[in-house]
Amino acid sequence: MNSKIIKTLEFEKIRTQLASFAASELGKQRLLRLEPQKTLKDVQDLQDETDDGRKVYRLKGGIPIPKLTDISMSLKRLQIGGSLNGKEISQIGRVLSTTKEVIQFFEALHEQEVEFYRLYAIVDQLIDLPDIRKTIALSIADDGDILSDASSELKRIRQSIRSTETNVREKLDGFIRGKKSQYLSDSIVTIRNDRFVIPVKQEHRNVFGGVVHDQSSTGQTLFIEPQAVLELNNKLRSLKAQERREEERILYELSALLAPHVDEITENSYLLTELDVINAKAAYGNSIDATRPHLNERNHIAVWGARHPLIDREQVVSNDLIIGEEYQAIIITGPNTGGKTIVLKTLGLIQLMGQSGLQIPAKENSQIGIFTEIFADIGDEQSIEQNLSTFSSHMSNIVSILDQIDDKSLVLFDEVGSGTDPQEGASLAVSILDYVGTKGSYVVATTHYPELKVYAYNRPATINASMEFDSHTLAPTYRLMIGIPGRSNAFDISRRLGLPEQVIQQAAGFIKEDSQELNEMIADLEQKRRRTELESHQLKQQIAESEALLRDLRKASEQLEEDQTTVMERAKKEANKIVETSREEAELLMQEIREMQMNLGKSAGVKEHELIDLRKQFDELRQEESLLTKNKVLRKEKEKKQLKVGDEVLTETYGQRGTLLEKTAKGEWVVQIGIMKLKLPESDLRKIEEEPDKQVRRAKRQIANLRSSTDSxxxxxxxxxxxxxxxxxxxxxxxxxxxxxxxxxxxxxxxxxxxxxxxxxxxxxxxxxxxxxxxxxxxxxxxxxxxxxxxxxx
The missing domain is CATH 3.30.1370.110 (Ribosomal Protein S8; Chain: A, domain 1)
Incomplete structure (x- = not known):
């Protein structure tokens, strides 16, 4: 899309705000170069990514990406066989550790069954290099320093250095605290030329022997390495040389370890940048309370409650912006400082944001188009260098626009035809708008010319609009009114400011009759609009009351259903209590039979009348089933049964009874039906419930068996x-x-x-x-x- 529109609509400011939310340097650079896309698929993919980012932002506060440095130059050096320093390797290590953290982060979200459009596909491309990541973590500190654990040799050398330094300091401390301290200009141990020295007064330079490494600016103090520590300092210097060689060897080996994996690390860096960009878009969208727009390939725009994103939310006035379905051109009229230019910029900027994959500052269910180009002629673009007048500058811009537009273009004209004679300017404006119409482009134009109000009224697919002006407060409301042309408020303002009525009436007489009729027509339209708004407000109130009544009815219905459920649960508990009591009494009867049998002896039998009497007592345990219990049984037919091994079930597909044997890993059940075993889904099985009094009937059967067992x-x-x-x-x-x-x-x-x-x-x-x-x-x-x-x- 043309670069001029980015500057004209101040989209570059949006990009700067976006970049402030990025964590990585590459992410900031990507966002500062953000460009609108021109195909439905590309825009859809970008909007999916931003929507995913908003979901992560809501659930977890964003994707955990720390500040990452651009490692591209380091990777290029590895490709040509170069060796990296500790800081560069540390930065690569940060990329690898972030890769692991991001993979784990999204694995946790996947386990929680959080769904995304595109984020999982992006994260799946990340490559964890655990061995290299761990090696770097053990060898290099975050600031790039090489750790002692990087190698056993480095650890040994550094231990020797610390030990030697301690010995040197102890000897020098002896000079400082001993009898020779009077020859020192200061009681300190310092370093010159990487060697430990003490400050000695110039006149006593021969007291300590050794080597002079430096002197003060006055020459009164000499920094001397005493003879007593000369050998220790030599040893220390040798150890530090060994340390440097070992560090260089370690860095070389780490660079060689990284070199074969440059492609994987490059890909990880790119993908982390992609996630950082998505994260920044989500955070920015949250900061301006943005919503995801629907996309319309036919360029039917309907943005509800659109806000200019660069104006403070406490001050900006939102407007509904609609174009494309019923009309392709909008002519906005109204006084200066009424907000016409802001409406143009808001429409264009929201369209640029949406096509760049950003969510837009508008209400839910807003809709944008997919334009291949957006053009704008807004503001005073007079060029002093080219010595062009305001009119010439605007006209040059318009000529360039007309050369490029097509049916996939959106054109924004601010004060079209202005800067010249009003009659000629109005004629030019009409011709320009007609030409744009023949190209099939969508156009929104602002103007002061009354002729364009009539043009918009008469021309097909074109509509008037205006910025509302409150004649009582003598101030604009910045509200866009589509369908109503603007009218001059000069007479009303003058009258309220105290201009004599005679002067106003005389001025009105100078206005042409058709202009006067046009103003009266506009005034009548405004009155009808206000009446319609009042009726709309009343209708909304009635709808709100109806919705409130509907909510109350639903709430009452839910409460009634809840009460019914409570009653049913109480009935269940009572039924279970009855069954339990019956079972306990049955057990007592069974025990009594056993005792009678034991008392009578193995050979004796229980008398028939005694068994009949016991059976009569047991029959009396049966409770009459209530209506609620019967309803519960019917209701259970509709409820999901909890299945377990051994349950008797009815298969819906085959209409056969079977027994559950086991549940498979896929959630299916193995069912024994006669001699066959079948695997069936749980949804195809219905548990055959045991009736509430089945335990009682089973106990009856036991008594019957007992009776027969005493006789046979x-x-x-x-x-x-x-x-x-x-x-x-x-x-x-x-x-x-x-x-x-x-x-x-x-x-x-x-x-x-x-x-x-x-x-x-x-x-x-x-x-x-x-x-x-x-x-x-x-x-x-x-x-x-x-x-x-x-x-x-x-």
């Missing part, structure tokens, strides 16, 4: 093969009670091998039974793990 022989072996899971467990329960009454010390339960479901159920039942002392699989010659032997307590 009970086998020491129970065969459960061929039973369904639920029936097998019920049969086992009854059998164990009968075997106990028969006085057997142990029994054998044959369950077969099969899928193992019934075998597992038998094991669980025997674990819980209070009268079972122990159990184990049968011997190999008696069925092995296809049968279980249970031993009863004595």
């Amino acid at each position: 022989h009970v086998s020491t072996q129970l065969d459960l093969r061929g039973f369904r899971y639920e029936d097998a467990i019920m049969e086992l329960d009854s059998y164990l009670d009968a075997a106990l009454l028969a006085g057997y010390p142990q029994v054998t339960i044959v369950h077969g091998k099969g899928t193992g479901a019934i075998r597992q159920g038998v094991v669980e039942a025997l674990k819980k039974h209070p009268q079972v002392k122990s159990f184990a699989f049968a011997p190999a010659n008696a069925g092995g793990n296809g049968a279980t032997v249970a031993v009863f307590k004595g």
Whole structure:
């Protein structure tokens, strides 16, 4: 897009503000060169990225990217075989450590199932180099200094240096504190030419011997390396030379380690810059309370509550900007300082921001177009160097614009045709607007010429607009009114300022009749607009009241549903309580039967009338099912059942009953249907619920079994093969009670091998039974793990 529009609409100021939010140097440079894109896909991708960035900003406060330095020159030196210094390697290490942190950051977001349009795809391209990253971290400090742990040799050398320095200082401290301290000009140890020295008075230079390395500006003090520390200083210098060589070797090896991975590091640096740019766009959008615009390839613009981003939010007036669907041209009229130019700049700047991937300062659901070019002729562009008048300068600019426009262009004219004779200027303005219309371009123009009001009224796909002026306060409101042309407020202002009415009436008489009629027409339109606004306000109030009533009704409905749920829950608890009580009473009856049997002896039987009497007592435990309980059963048909291994289910697809064997890693269930095993999704299964009084009926069955067991022989072996899971467990329960009454010390339960479901159920039942002392699989010659032997307590 042409560079002139960037300057005219002050988009460069937006880029400068954006760059202040970037963390990396490359990110700042990228944002300062930010350009609008011209294709729907490119703009869509950029808007997706910024939307992702806003989501991260809301959830985590932004992407964790620290301040990163431009490492491109360092990487180029590595490519040609050069060696880097400690600071350069440290900067590369910072890029590698940031790469790891960003990968971990987005892995955590992925685990939290946060969805993004494009960020995961960008992060997936980052390459972690853990070995190199760790080596740099152990070798180089953040400020570029080489750490002692970089090599064992460097560590040894530095320990020797510290030890030698300590020895030198101790000897020199002896001079400072000893008898010869009187010969010193100051009691300090200092360094000259990388050697430890002491300041000696000039007249006593021969007291300490050694070498003079420096003298004071007056010559009264000599900095002498005493003979006593000469050898130690020599050793120290030698050690420091060794240290430098070892540091150079370490830097060379680290550079050689990095060289093969220049491409990966370059890619990481580029991707981190990309993330930094996205982060900055998100932070900037948050700072101006921006929203994501919809994109319209047909260039139908509808920006609601548009604000100029460079004006303080406390002062800026928002306006709805609409162009493209019903009309391609807007002619804005109104007094000076009314805000016409700001409206032009706001429209153009918002369009530039949106096409650059930035969110816009407007309300939700705003819509922008995709223009290949935006042109503007705004402000006084008079060129002193070219000696052009204001009119000539504007006209030169307009000529250049007309040469380039097409049906994908947006053109902004400020005071089109101004700077010359009004009649000629108005004629030129009409011709220019007609020419733009033939090219299919979208145009917004401001003007003072009344002729353009009539032009906009009569020309197809063109509409009048104006900036509102409050005649009571004699001040503009800066509100854009589309559909209403502006009118002169000179008479109203003069009247309020006290100009005699006679003068005003005489002036009005000088105005042409058609101009007067036009002003009256505009005044009538303004009155109708105010009346419409009042009706709209009343309608909005009615809608708001209706919405409030609807919310109250919904709230009441939700409360009613909640109350019903509460009642149902209470009914559930009561039903469960009844069942539990019935089960406890049934257990007492069962215990009474056992005791009667034990008292009567193994050979004796329980009398028939006693069993009938007990059965009658047990039948009396059944509770009448309430309407709420019945409703609960019906409601359960609609609710999701919690499935577990061993449950009886109905398969929706096949209409068959089956038993759940196991749940797979993919969330499917293995279902035993007859001799078949099928894998079915959980959504295809409906649990067959046990009725509330089934435990009571099961207890009845146990009593019936007990009755038959007293009259007939009970086998020491129970065969459960061929039973369904639920029936097998019920049969086992009854059998164990009968075997106990028969006085057997142990029994054998044959369950077969099969899928193992019934075998597992038998094991669980025997674990819980209070009268079972122990159990184990049968011997190999008696069925092995296809049968279980249970031993009863004595």
